[in-house]
Amino acid sequence: MARPLKNGLDYxxxxxxxxxxxxxxxxxxxxxxxxxxxxxxxxxxxxxxEWYFITWDKNWRFNISYxxxxxxxxxxxCVDFMVEIGLFDKRLYTTKNILTSHGIQKQYFLIFRLNKRxxxxxxxxxxxxxxxEETPNSCKKQQKSxxxEETxxxxxxxxxxxxxxxxxxxxSVDYQRLRTRKTVxxxxxxxxxKVFSGVDExxxxxxxxxxxxxxxxxxxxxxxxxxxxxxxxxxxxxQEVKISSKQHINLGDAxxxxxxxxxxxxxxxxxxxxxxxxxxxxxxTDEDIIRGAINxxxxxxxENPEPSKTLPVA
Numbered sequence: 001m002a003r004p005l006k007n008g009l010d011y012x013x014x015x016x017x018x019x020x021x022x023x024x025x026x027x028x029x030x031x032x033x034x035x036x037x038x039x040x041x042x043x044x045x046x047x048x049x050e051w052y053f054i055t056w057d058k059n060w061r062f063n064i065s066y067x068x069x070x071x072x073x074x075x076x077x078c079v080d081f082m083v084e085i086g087l088f089d090k091r092l093y094t095t096k097n098i099l100t101s102h103g104i105q106k107q108y109f110l111i112f113r114l115n116k117r118x119x120x121x122x123x124x125x126x127x128x129x130x131x132x133e134e135t136p137n138s139c140k141k142q143q144k145s146x147x148x149e150e151t152x153x154x155x156x157x158x159x160x161x162x163x164x165x166x167x168x169x170x171x172s173v174d175y176q177r178l179r180t181r182k183t184v185x186x187x188x189x190x191x192x193x194k195v196f197s198g199v200d201e202x203x204x205x206x207x208x209x210x211x212x213x214x215x216x217x218x219x220x221x222x223x224x225x226x227x228x229x230x231x232x233x234x235x236x237x238x239q240e241v242k243i244s245s246k247q248h249i250n251l252g253d254a255x256x257x258x259x260x261x262x263x264x265x266x267x268x269x270x271x272x273x274x275x276x277x278x279x280x281x282x283x284x285t286d287e288d289i290i291r292g293a294i295n296x297x298x299x300x301x302x303e304n305p306e307p308s309k310t311l312p313v314a
Contacts, residue, residue, distance in 0.1 A: 007120065009111055012048040014041075023085045031078055038068055039078040040087060043099060052108035053100035053125050056093070092125055102127050192252030199238045202254040207231060212255065220262055222269050237261050 018024060019037075027036040042064055047054050054060065056079065058072075065072045083093045092098040105128050191209070196202045206212060217225045223233075237258055248254040 007051040008049045009108065012044065012107065012111070014044075023087050026085050027078075027082065027087070030081060031074075035070065035074070036078050036081070039064060039070070039075060040082060042068060043079075043082075044104070047099060047104060048108065052105045053092075053098050056097045056099050089127060092127075096125070098125050100125060100127065192250060192255065194251045195249070196251065196254075199241045199248070199254070202248065202251060203234045203238050205251060206234060206255070206258070216259075216262070219259075220266055222266060233262065233265065234258070 019028075024037060024040075027040060028034070030036065031039075043054075046060075061072050061075050061079075064070070064075045068075075079088075079099070082088050083090050086101075088099045088101050092100060105126065109128070191205070194205070196205065213227065213230060216230065217223055223229050240261070241257070246257070248257060
């Protein structure tokens with residue numbers, strides 16, 4: 001049986017300069033300081049938990065009065081004042097008893113898009129334009145047409161610009177000590193948007209992507225194109241991810257994290273090779289590194305692995 005569609009959010013952000021907004025200052029001035037603001041924040045939390053609006057009625061008035069220990073008359077005066085100063089849309093409130101605003105809807109759809117929720121068939125009481133199509137590209141195009149009189153809608157960078165700017169993307173590695181090394185452009189595939197429940201599933205998916213493995217072999221030449229060697233590094237990386245309790249946003253985020261981790265392993269390899277002597281990791285030659293990584297792979301694949309005290313850190 002399919003899970004019912006969830007419209008509400010589990011969280012919503014609050015700007016750090018929230019109390020500096022002129023509308024909030026008016027609310028502070030007219031309703032005994034924090035009392036009016038507490039009603040407004042309560043309403044925001046309930047609106048986002050439901051959808052991007054609520055229908056104001058006596059039940060909502062009672063619930064707020066009961067939870068915040070204010071009289072129902074005080075709560076109603078607060079709501080009426082919020083509508084008058086523009087914290088909620090006046091037209092929808094006076095005609096439909098609907099509490100919502102441009103800012104609330106823009107913030108809701110931003111989080112809605114980031115969570116990659118399935119788009120409902122209809123959106124009632126919209127004050128902004130929102131695409132009915134579910135494709136990510138259509139969402140990005142329509143985002144630019146949102147009204148800008150309230151909270152600015154952050155503009156999402158394109159995938160290509162992210163690849164150029166982020167240090168943990170393979171094509172953008174340009175550290176001073178790595179400038180002489182070979183880099184390779186790795187295209188971002190649609191599979192990078194997939195979300196997995198854990199790092200083990202991510203490793204299995206990565207091992208099945210031949211194009212990605214070829215790109216990694218080309219970038220990190222010390223792997224020598226050895227798939228068993230790459231798998232050993234992936235398993236060791238997965239073990240460290242579990243220890244640190246890190247969670248990846250999607251497969252693309254996992255690739256970026258692994259690439260950054262591999263750069264560290266490459267630096268250890270090059271440092272050992274340049275020193276020409278044994279270092280803290282116990283590596284001296286290319287063959288020693290490969291043998292060490294394969295040993296790690298074998299221990300991690302064993303039914304009850306018991307790493308030795310001298311297990312090298314790959």
